[in-house]
Amino acid sequence: MNFIEFLAEHSPRLLSGTFVTIQQTVLAILLAVTIATVMGLMRLSRNVLIRGFSTCYIEFFRGTSLLVQLYWIFFVLPLFGVTLEKFVAGFVAVGLNLGAYGAEVVRGAIQSVPRGQYEASLALNMSPATRMRRIILPQAILIMIPPWGNLLIELLKATALVSLISVADLMFQSKQINGSTFLSIEAFGSALIIYYIMARLLITPAMRWFERHTARQMGRA
Amino acid sequence: MFDWRWDFVIEIMPRLLWATVNTLIAAGLGFAIALVLGLLFALAQRTPYRAITIIVREIVEFIRSTPLVLQIFFVFFVGPQFGIRLSPWTSGMIAIGLHYAAYLSEVYRAGIDSVPKGQWEACRALNFSTRYTYFNVVIPQALPASLPGMGNYLIGIFKDTPMLSVIGVAELMHTANALGSETYRFLEPYTMVGVIFLLISLPSAAGIRWFEAWVRRSLGMSR
Numbered sequence: 425m426n427f428i429e430f431l432a433e434h435s436p437r438l439l440s441g442t443f444v445t446i447q448q449t450v451l452a453i454l455l456a457v458t459i460a461t462v463m464g465l466m467r468l469s470r471n472v473l474i475r476g477f478s479t480c481y482i483e484f485f486r487g488t489s490l491l492v493q494l495y496w497i498f499f500v501l502p503l504f505g506v507t508l509e510k511f512v513a514g515f516v517a518v519g520l521n522l523g524a525y526g527a528e529v530v531r532g533a534i535q536s537v538p539r540g541q542y543e544a545s546l547a548l549n550m551s552p553a554t555r556m557r558r559i560i561l562p563q564a565i566l567i568m569i570p571p572w573g574n575l576l577i578e579l580l581k582a583t584a585l586v587s588l589i590s591v592a593d594l595m596f597q598s599k600q601i602n603g604s605t606f607l608s609i610e611a612f613g614s615a616l617i618i619y620y621i622m623a624r625l626l627i628t629p630a631m632r633w634f635e636r637h638t639a640r641q642m643g644r645a
Numbered sequence: 646m647f648d649w650r651w652d653f654v655i656e657i658m659p660r661l662l663w664a665t666v667n668t669l670i671a672a673g674l675g676f677a678i679a680l681v682l683g684l685l686f687a688l689a690q691r692t693p694y695r696a697i698t699i700i701v702r703e704i705v706e707f708i709r710s711t712p713l714v715l716q717i718f719f720v721f722f723v724g725p726q727f728g729i730r731l732s733p734w735t736s737g738m739i740a741i742g743l744h745y746a747a748y749l750s751e752v753y754r755a756g757i758d759s760v761p762k763g764q765w766e767a768c769r770a771l772n773f774s775t776r777y778t779y780f781n782v783v784i785p786q787a788l789p790a791s792l793p794g795m796g797n798y799l800i801g802i803f804k805d806t807p808m809l810s811v812i813g814v815a816e817l818m819h820t821a822n823a824l825g826s827e828t829y830r831f832l833e834p835y836t837m838v839g840v841i842f843l844l845i846s847l848p849s850a851a852g853i854r855w856f857e858a859w860v861r862r863s864l865g866m867s868r
């Protein structure tokens with residue numbers, strides 16, 4: 425059987441898997457960005473308790489493996505009375521994990537906004553909240569876009585692990601196809617190519633566009 | 646409701662600790678392969694032939710933007726189609742080694758780029774061969790700058806080893822799965838795996854930071 429025939433027969437499954445992977449990725453991105461922003465800001469708090477909490481969160485999720493966290497959320501949390509559906513458990517685990525990495529990106533970006541910007545907004549009598557919202561964050565966002573681009577590709581790749589709790593994503597479908605046809609090169613190869621296309625032709629250009637757009641808005645294009 | 650049983654924890658600890666040894670061996674081997682292959686990837690992108698540069702660059706990009714777990718499956722299942730049977734360990738190490746070689750090649754590249762241009766010119770003036778220039782002048786100076794990145798990826802490999810469980814390498818996650826399905830208790834095995842990961846990765850992250858500072862100090866570099 426050649427590759428065209430293979431695609432003709434199995435593309436519906438590959439496409440439905442791709443769709444699930446995109447859903448998982450988008451939901452996990454939303455969760456990860458939220459967590460990264462909250463934890464990144466908390467990490468810079470003056471309050472020791474708040475800072476300590478976010479440090480613990482970040483170190484915990486970065487210190488253990490995503491697969492361990494995924495299995496723990498899916499198999500152990502139900503014992504504590506929190507039962508998540510596998511689809512939800514999947515993107516929650518990926519989002520929580522990448523959110524911890526993102527928090528460090530957010531913290532680093534905020535810290536690299538020049539000191540003079542803080543002093544100027546203090547001199548203009550801005551409240552800390554206004555200063556963060558109007559002055560610091562917009563500049564920090566521009567700084568953090570390139571590292572976020574890398575993180576989002578990591579996130580897309582990380583969603584492949586949700587297939588191990590049998591969410592029917594691209595990885596899962598290619599494994600199923602491999603199991604029924606034993607055409608490993610075709611099955612895993614086409615999944616590899618689809619992941620590559622999503623990373624290089626969707627995420628990377630989107631982030632480039634977002635970077636240019638933000639730079640223009642800041643008058644720096 | 647859940648009930649944490651310490652006697653069960655003590656019962657499974659010996660097996661988990663043995664699996665930890667396997668995990669560490671896998672991480673170490675994978676890192677060693679990645680260090681060598683990564684240097685090859687980095688050097689292959691610096692040949693005078695543009696075609697080779699572009700091809701290697703695309704290969705590196707491809708490996709970096711596709712999931713490791715899929716690559717592990719690919720290596721493990723594709724061999725038999727050509728009549729090559731790879732053991733789970735071999736294919737796991739090939740996949741992890743290749744995956745992280747792609748990342749490490751970027752680290753090497755940044756390190757090599759950080760060597761001042763004058764060093765290259767001096768080597769040329771002294772009529773050193775390209776090989777001598779790379780191995781005796783440039784790479785020794787590029788390595789200290791590459792160390793932080795390397796350390797981070799060593800920990801990265803360590804945290805990615807659970808993916809080897811999918812093809813049956815008897816590392817921590819695989820053992821925890823086995824224990825769970827033998828005893829129908831998942832709470833203790835999975836939790837202890839998490840604890841073991843934390844206990845190893847946090848101190849080694851601190852150790853790597855300390856080691857980098859030490860290298861920088863002993864080479865008289867500031868920062």
